[in-house]
Amino acid sequence: MSRSTPNSRLVIRNVSVFDGLSDTATDARDVLIEGDRIAAVSQSPIGDAPGTDTVEIDGGGRFLMPGLTDAHVHLMGNANSYLDFVMGATGLLVANTLAEAKRMLYRGFTSVRDMGGDTAPLKTVIDRGDFEGPRIFPSQAMISQTSGHGDFAFVYETPYAFGGGPSRTDSIGFTRTVDGVERVLTAVREQLRKGASQIKLTIGGGAASMYDPLYTLQFTPDEMRAAVNAAEDYGTYVATHVYTVPGIRRAIEAGVRSIEHGHLADESTVALIGEKGIWLSMQPFAEDDHHYPDPDRAEKNRQICHGTEDVYSWAKKYGVKVAFGTDLLLEPQSAARQSVMAARMGEFYSNAESLRMLTSGNAELFEMAGDRNPYGAARLGVVAPDAWADVLLVDGNPLDDLSVLSDPDTNLKLIIKGGQIFKNTL
Template sequence: MSTTTAGGRRILFRNVRVFDGLSGHATDGSDVIISGSKISAVSNSPVGDSPGVETTEIDGRGMFLMPGMSDAHVHLMGNANNYLDFVMGPTGLLFANTISEAKRMLHRGFTSVRDMGGDTAPVKTVIDRGDFEGPRIFPSQAMISQTSGHGDFAFVYETPYEFGGGPSRTDSIGFTRTADGVERVLTAVREQLRKGASQIKLTIGGGAASMYDPLYTLQFTPDEMRAAVQAAEDYGTYVATHVYTVPGITRAIEAGVRSIEHGHLADEATVALIGEKGIWLSMQPFAEDDHHYPDPDRAGKNRQICNGTADVYAWAQKHGVQTAFGTDLLLEPESAARQSIMAARLGEFYSNSDALMMLTSGNAALFEMAGQRNPYGGARLGVVDAGAWADVLLYDGDPLADLSVIADPETNLKVIVKDGSIIKNTL
């Protein structure tokens, strides 16, 4: 388990190269002090001792210290379990696997994540309590889908709710929530807020992993989407939408959605509109081998999505779009560690400094859009600065010069501190 700094103890990093998450460059020869759960000072000159305060001193040897990384689109439960686990496995095992994956994710250097579908509020509770290791979690709870939509995992022979049927397996465990019509959508949103959602996730277009919906489909009517947005705004938060296509993105913008998840099939005019409206684009640097679809139809949809990645990233930079980084790995636990590889892949589309800022302070700005639903609003995330949450990483290597350093955390990530607790220290 971790070593805490509670009760007047502190951590002192000496002689580190500090990337603060904001400036785009690193400062050599710095000392960083952590007191309790927050960073208390960042100094360009050596810090003196503090008699009477128990201090863990770490000689950084000039290594690279940066804020903890974040992932704006994870499915912790989906990362940890495969399709058969969901439809046939014991519920207790689903949650046990999720807790185990949360620990692995933290040890890859991801100290904060926005979960975009799954019953992760209980997992967040036991992590925040200190019972288990894992990242800070911004839960969306169940992703809300229409019947025959991206989040409908019911078998084709099952009767929908509206015709008197019961919940599908994924609905019953809180991974999804199928809702049709304004009244049911309102109830579904309010249900997720009651369960602890920081923000709301709607699936409003087709996807590669889903069973019934081609990519071109439009899901949820404008009235249904506006109802979800209103219910979320009434609780001080926002709606994020799974969507790839121009018609779907346009409908989402018109309904008041604040975060477009994916968007890989957008055209330049639509990306420019996202920027003009000040909406977030939560993208993933997908490559075809990130997911494995033996079914030719799903493999074809995945290929089409991946082929749009480079263009959308280029247009987002051209039009100044607020862009977040996410992974969206799902139903393939053996691929979960690709999270680190995908983070490093950002360097194919952005400068290394811009990629690191997106992974830290950039994503944090999106997370903070949850407003009063932000469970970690007492300090800043994603920066190394006095008063910020004490979530920091120490790498043997310079990601500003070579972003592939973050692709191999087992070798290169020497120290992890989250919430003022030392999670890993191999120095």
């Protein structure tokens, strides 16, 4: 293991380059990294720079690609169990989250969009170099109505509107439970004040939540439009947790620009998503990705997973912009399935399509945050001059066999983020 500084000049020699955009990888190339950016991708050997120290790595003909991305993570939720949330000390929650951020980077995920949790402070210390982890596009607290998908209050607790206090998950910034246009506006603006790059609303039922069947519609059209307007006033957008046709169509009418999940959509609704140019940020769920001992939640999970294959098929048919995400939550022991789920995309798309989605495709969605994009100074998800120097060197060719990504400990030989070497086992 070695660490370079972002000010080093680094040459990775003799690598086959997948640029994040193409169907194929190039023959042997040299890749030059200067500081935190890619400076050149050259078919000819890159020489020394007199007076400048150069670190050289022989790639041995291996596969070099952009860092992986995940469009739907919950770093805090991924790192902590339900009992951690309701009984653990706040310091433990934060420490667990920092530890998971490091593990996520070492799985090769160099940029993620966090869809619920107080991760802007985490982003700050990672970007500062104090801790290891991916680039983070934080949504801050996921905003829910009372008795909605993000309401983790106990039944006996009094709601805000009746004079009650915050639930445990509200108090630590994982959720924000509000009702009515005025409070929705305040909640959106609060997350923007705390550093959100985009806004997350939960507008339908889910498997992990306690009170809401999948069929429920959450937040009125007026509440949703208020959130959309407040986000647009800050140059960004709203993404919504929702599975069902009525919920998706209500979100589209309100101006939402990213549908999170959507597994219970029908063909005409998927076609509408494509027609409107809205993103479908979906997850290749299988039933064993989550474990619900409660029969009702297990049944909801089964229904969600059952819709996965059809929705991907329709999305391809209608040219929908699809992002890859994982949405692993409240089961820290399952966090490493992130890599397995990335490789699983090959069951629904070609390997090249999957790799593009895992790199430049997700990056296009991230960049929809506009001026709220914290990494807008350079491109993400590509191997090209002037892009962020976030690259992986893989032992194996994911264009031939996507499953090599499912074992990052063995197959990721080099992990670089922002020009800094985090892993080098060559």
